Amino acid sequence: MEPVEALARIAFLLERQGAVTYRVQAFRTAAAVIGALPADEVTRRARNGSLGRLKGLGPKTTRVIEEALAGTPPGYLTHLEEEAGGPLVDGDQGQRLRRALRGDCHLHSDWSDGGSPVEEMARAARDLGHAWCALTDHSPRLTVARGLTAERLRRQLSLVAEVNERLAPFRLLTGIECDILDDGALDQEPELLERLDVVVASVHSKLRMEKAPMTRRLLAAVRNPLVDVLGHCTGRQITGKPRPESRFDAAEVFAACAEHHTAVEINCRPDRFDPPRRLLRQALAAGTLFAIDSDAHAPGQLDWQIYGCARAEECGVPPERIINTWTERQVATWTRTGRTPHGRPRTAP
Known part of the structure; x- marks a missing residue:
């Protein structure tokens, strides 16, 4: 999964869960920042540890980006999929x-x-x-x-x-x-x-x-x-x-x-x-x-x-x-x- 896709999916699941806006906005902002950069620059920054210096990125969003670039399902996304990604209603209701x-x-x-x-x-x-x-x-x-x-x-x-x-x-x-x-x-x-x-x-x-x-x-x-x-x-x-x-x-x-x-x-x-x-x-x-x-x-x-x-x-x-x-x-x-x-x-x- 690409970093922008992972960040956007996390934001979607938080919204689906009814999370407060500031938690969601951190991931949507990070997705916008990374999406505006050339892919090779994102990769280079991940390798040299400078991703977190970008305005709009924090420790949690940086970790998601690094894990996605490494080909590993981001841990926070995996947690959210288990917690909030399932059916919202029981069985076949609706x-x-x-x-x-x-x-x-x-x-x-x-x-x-x-x-x-x-x-x-x-x-x-x-x-x-x-x-x-x-x-x-x-x-x-x-x-x-x-x-x-x-x-x-x-x-x-x-x-x-x-x-x-x-x-x-x-x-x-x-x-x-x-x-x-x-x-x-x-x-x-x-x-x-x-x-x-x-x-x-x-x-x-x-x-x-x-x-x-x-x-x-x-x-x-x-x-x-x-x-x-x-x-x-x-x-x-x-x-x-x-x-x-x-x-x-x-x-x-x-x-x-x-x-x-x-x-x-x-x-x-x-x-x-x-x-x-x-x-x-x-x-x-x-x-x-x-x-x-x-x-x-x-x-x-x-x-x-x-x-x-x-x-x-x-x-x-x-x-x-x-x-x-x-x-x-x-x-x-x-x-x-x-x-x-x-x-x-x-x-x-």
Whole structure:
């Protein structure tokens, strides 16, 4: 295994494991440093012991590089493969559905609060077997996550076009995770949202709002023809600093999602697993579409989709109601016209 490949694999496994960013970044930085050098210089430095003097390399990353150059599987990588490289779920849970997925509708890059460049996220999705994925960095109100202003989002659209030229036939869809404001309005210019391939709308503020106004807030969003996916609908956190579910009339909100063909997200992050199973089953009974989304903020987290697949299979969600099983063209048709592969149009508000 080449040194850059070994360093990148370690970073991926750490991300998959949910490691803190600084641990991951050490290996991604080292991979970038080594990847920019001629191979003979890397070999020469390894032989004379000067690798560790390079800015961006530390003792652990230097050891990985030296072991890879020597033809020996790096010890730290071997340890991580044993600890974090195995299946994330038991047995065959979710595997059938995971094989049916063609894409991911919710991921972040270093343009907002993600840890990796846009193209790196796209390449990782492609290498995991996806035909497409949607880049959905945050909208401007979420300043803590470096949400994109309209100007920055327009610049990102140009970057996505460049990435698509390099990665074709894989396709990176333009998108956003747009904040649902207190009154249900969307946190971005409507004309700009209209240009995007996928709009995920999520609540990130005033999560403890009373049930009635929260219901009105969500209804306004899911009925908006610019919204394609309702993201992590309860806003709960189940690990770290736990946060309870937001209260809303689920029957009313899911009925509106079904009527307007707005997909309900099955968020795969282990700290969210949102919605809970009881609400997932309620949305299923209401007739909604679903999006199984990693909500990845780093390449290794893209692998978390299997968690959502396992939960969807457990609750009996049929593949044809999961938009990730559709082709990029079918997704584009649905977001532009509201027509699903089964010919059902989205209802206008």
